[in-house]
Amino acid sequence: MERLKHKSAQKVRELIRQKEINGSTAGLAKGYTQANLVILKKELAYDFLLFSQRNPKSCPILEVTDIGSYIPRLIANGADIRTDLPAYRIYRDGILHEEVTDIKSYWEDDMVAFLIGCSFTFESALIDHGIPIRHIEENSNVPMYITNIPCEEAGMFSGPMVVSMRPMKRQDAIRAIEITSRFPSVHGSPVHVGEPSDIGIKCIDKPDFGDRVTIYEDEVPVFWACGATPQAVAMESKPSLMITHSPGCMFISDLKDDTLSVF
Amino acid sequence: MERLKHKSAQKVRELIRQKEINGSTAGLAKGYTQANLVILKKELAYDFLLFSQRNPKSCPILEVTDIGSYIPRLIANGADIRTDLPAYRIYRDGILHEEVTDIKSYWEDDMVAFLIGCSFTFESALIDHGIPIRHIEENSNVPMYITNIPCEEAGMFSGPMVVSMRPMKRQDAIRAIEITSRFPSVHGSPVHVGEPSDIGIKCIDKPDFGDRVTIYEDEVPVFWACGATPQAVAMESKPSLMITHSPGCMFISDLKDDTLSVF
Numbered sequence: 290m291e292r293l294k295h296k297s298a299q300k301v302r303e304l305i306r307q308k309e310i311n312g313s314t315a316g317l318a319k320g321y322t323q324a325n326l327v328i329l330k331k332e333l334a335y336d337f338l339l340f341s342q343r344n345p346k347s348c349p350i351l352e353v354t355d356i357g358s359y360i361p362r363l364i365a366n367g368a369d370i371r372t373d374l375p376a377y378r379i380y381r382d383g384i385l386h387e388e389v390t391d392i393k394s395y396w397e398d399d400m401v402a403f404l405i406g407c408s409f410t411f412e413s414a415l416i417d418h419g420i421p422i423r424h425i426e427e428n429s430n431v432p433m434y435i436t437n438i439p440c441e442e443a444g445m446f447s448g449p450m451v452v453s454m455r456p457m458k459r460q461d462a463i464r465a466i467e468i469t470s471r472f473p474s475v476h477g478s479p480v481h482v483g484e485p486s487d488i489g490i491k492c493i494d495k496p497d498f499g500d501r502v503t504i505y506e507d508e509v510p511v512f513w514a515c516g517a518t519p520q521a522v523a524m525e526s527k528p529s530l531m532i533t534h535s536p537g538c539m540f541i542s543d544l545k546d547d548t549l550s551v552f
Numbered sequence: 553m554e555r556l557k558h559k560s561a562q563k564v565r566e567l568i569r570q571k572e573i574n575g576s577t578a579g580l581a582k583g584y585t586q587a588n589l590v591i592l593k594k595e596l597a598y599d600f601l602l603f604s605q606r607n608p609k610s611c612p613i614l615e616v617t618d619i620g621s622y623i624p625r626l627i628a629n630g631a632d633i634r635t636d637l638p639a640y641r642i643y644r645d646g647i648l649h650e651e652v653t654d655i656k657s658y659w660e661d662d663m664v665a666f667l668i669g670c671s672f673t674f675e676s677a678l679i680d681h682g683i684p685i686r687h688i689e690e691n692s693n694v695p696m697y698i699t700n701i702p703c704e705e706a707g708m709f710s711g712p713m714v715v716s717m718r719p720m721k722r723q724d725a726i727r728a729i730e731i732t733s734r735f736p737s738v739h740g741s742p743v744h745v746g747e748p749s750d751i752g753i754k755c756i757d758k759p760d761f762g763d764r765v766t767i768y769e770d771e772v773p774v775f776w777a778c779g780a781t782p783q784a785v786a787m788e789s790k791p792s793l794m795i796t797h798s799p800g801c802m803f804i805s806d807l808k809d810d811t812l813s814v815f
Contacts, residue, residue, distance in 0.1 A: 339616055342601065343626070352603055356707070363606070363704065441626065444619070473736075473814070542791040551736065551814065 293317045298365065298541045298547040302373040305541075308390065311375050313537035315409065322475075322546050324351050324364070324404040325516040325538035326374060326375070328392075328530070332550060333354050334401040336444030337523060341403070343441035347518035348449055349406035349474045351542065357398045364542040370402050370464035371395075376535035383527030392532055400532075405516050406475035406538055409452060409548045414468050420461045423502040430536070432496035433517050437489025438480065440522060448522040451497070452480060452512040462511050470514065471550045483513040488512065557582045561628065561804045563601035565636040568804075571653060574638050576800035577670065580783040584791070585738075585809050587614050587667040588779040588800035589637060590786060591655075593797035594619050600786060601706030602667070606704035608609060612737045613670035614805065615633055620661040627805040633665050634658075639798035646790035655795055668779050669738035670802055671716060673809045677731050683724045686765040693799070694718070695759035696778050700752025701743065711785040713762070715743060715751070715775040719767040725774050732776065734813045744775040751775065 293301060293310070298321035304310045314323055329337055334356070341348035352364045359371045371392045378387045379395060389395075408431065412422050424431045431453045438450040457465060462482055470478040485493045493510060494501050500516060504510060520533055534540065556564060556573070561584040567573045579584055592600055597619070606609035615627045622634045634655045642649045642658060652658075671694065675685050680687045694716045701713040720728060725745055733741040748756045756773060757764050761780060768775060783796055797803065 335601065338598065338605065342605070342613055342616060350605055353605060378797050470814070551733070 294319045297321070299367070300475060301541055302365070302368055305375050306369070306372045310420040314328050314375060314539045314541055315537060319413070319540050320350070320545055320547070321410045322364070322542045322544040322549060323407045324542055325407050325520070326532070326534040326540050327403045327519060328400050329403070329523065329528060330397070330530060331399040331401055332527055333445070333523070333526070336446050337403065340440070340443035340522065341405075341445040341519065343443050344518070345473065346477050347440060347516070348513035350403060351406050351474060351544070352404045354402040354418060356401055359396055359402065361402065361404055361540075361542065364404060364544050365540075366543075370540060371462065374534050374540050375538040377443050378535050380528070380531040380533070382529060383524045388535055391401060395532060404540055404542070407516055408476060408513065409539070410475040410549060411469045411472045413546055414472065415465055416534070418464065418468055420457060420465055423456050424500065427502055429500035429502065431499050431501055433515050434485070434490045435497045440518065444524050445526045447497060448525050451515045451517040451521055452479065453499070453515040454493070454510050454512050455498070456472050456502065456508040456510050458507055459509055465511060471552050472509060473551060474549050476513050476515070479511050479513050483509055485510060506534065556580045560584070561806050562630070563639040564803065564804055565628070565631055568638050569632070569635045574653065576803055577638065578800060581804050582676070583810070585614070585627075585694060585795060585805045585807040585812060586670045586672045587805055588670050589633060589795070589803050590666040590668065591663055592666070593660070593793060594662040596708070596786070596789070596791055598664065598753050599709050600782070603785065604668075604782065606706050607742060607781070608736065609777035610703060611739050611779070612739060613666060614669050614737060614807070615667045617665040619664055620698055622659055624665065624803075624805065626812065627667060627807050628803075631807075632688050633803060635813055637797050637803050639799040641796050641798050643787060643791070643794040643796070645792060648789045651798055653796060658795060663682040666800055666807070667803055668782060670779055671739060671776065672802070673738040673812060674732045674735045676809055677735065678728055679726065681731055683720060683728055686719050687763065687777035690765055692763035692765065693754055694762050696758045696761040696780050697753045703781065708755070708789045711788050713743070714778045714780040714784055716754045716762070716778040717756070717759070717773050717775050719765065719771040719773050721770055722772050729772055734815045736791070737812050739776050739778070742774050746772055746795050748773060783802070
């Protein structure tokens with residue numbers, strides 16, 4: 290694990306392709322931007338792209354492949370999104386059908402892959418600035434909640450925003466807003482700080498996805514729009530076939546995190 | 553004119569709809585964001601939206617209307633893009649067919665309107681910061697040039713980037729980069745500063761569109777990606793029908809320029 294931290298994105302993708310890496314990609318190829326994956330058939334691609342345009346905080350697009358192409362030529366030319374992630378989920382009619390380590394046999398000529406910014410990028414930036422990330426400290430998944438904030442509808446896609454939560458001291462929260470503001474292509478600044486019920490979260494200790502984390506007395510919960518939103522919204526439409534990464538098993542691009550900073 | 557400067561966007565749109573305003577919208581409803589308009593049929597909308605996603609500096613999207621809808625509900629709910637611009641251009645098979653003041657009779661149920669950020673917004677910001685804009689001083693159109701910078705292709709759309717040029721003192725150029733960096737949804741920071749031939753411009757005194765402006769000895773030309781790019785690129789594909797605003801006759805939205813600043 291430690292030795293993979295300092296390898297290039299290309300090298301780590303190669304090891305994943307050879308099935309030598311098969312778990313979470315967190316911490317691998319440090320400095321390279323990781324991405325969520327959503328694959329849909331062409332007939333849903335316009336609505337999904339429009340949804341992302343209207344909801345850039347929930348669905349910050351890093352790349353959309355050409356129709357039928359499994360090569361993300363702009364952010365990782367030479368990569369193959371059918372083989373270069375450790376694990377995939379196949380959804381049929383909105384229901385999880387199976388989990389696989391390779392989707393070559395599922396790929397069709399009218400598929401489009403959406404690579405969507407992931408919070409790993411801004412978490413690295415926060416840690417680099419001395420702001421600890423609780424779920425990393427507790428070795429668990431980030432807690433995620435379904436809010437009462439409606440996404441902007443686009444064609445067949447609509448639904449509430451899903452947010453991720455990181456508790457921190459008030460002063461750190463202000464700094465975290467500054468830091469993540471610089472990264473609009475990986476969810477950007479928070480959507481809410483403080484009282485969870487303001488955005489429709491009933492119980493902060495019962496996340497809808499991921500794990501509960503400890504919140505200390507002098508801390509405030511900080512909420513970011515989450516890449517789970519587009520997946521959840523797409524699934525709502527029960528597409529005949531949708532393929533995504535498995536949680537934590539992201540696509541590692543050739544982009545460097547630092548280049549995503551707008552300042 | 554002066555009295556229209558301080559009216560709201562809604563009021564000015566109303567006057568345009570009643571044909572009481574029929575020329576350029578430059579300077580009207582000061583502080584409100586104006587937008588370029590491109591209307592295409594649904595079958596070209598996906599490629600055009602993807603083109604804009606891949607070329608955000610040339611084609612910063614403010615809103616895409618729902619298929620068949622002429623109401624830009626997110627940036628000017630209640631407006632009607634068929635009547636609320638002073639003049640439109642109708643292109644058939646890529647050729648300018650006619651110029652009209654109302655497109656109600658041209659509207660079809662499978663049309664999509666793209667409202668694209670316009671340099672008026674960042675020019676206001678530059679002027680507010682004391683940086684003069686030459687083509688405004690000279691009461692002419694901004695000079696625009698076809699460069700050798702290729703846009704990222706998307707489906708049927710490809711072509712070179714078109715840039716607009718504003719000459720300024722070197723110190724102002726640095727400040728202008730800072731200021732326009734804050735406005736990614738209206739072309740953002742410049743794409744080039746200095747030697748025109750570096751980006752394939754043969755003669756700075758012969759713009760491909762717009763008017764020549766004076767460049768003084770102590771000035772440097774500063775180039776921004778231009779909203780003429782998506783129009784030019786779309787026209788290249790010779791769509792059976794494309795409708796755009798007439799030059800200078802923009803759509804005035806309810807967005808305030810200041811809210812487009814990311815910092």
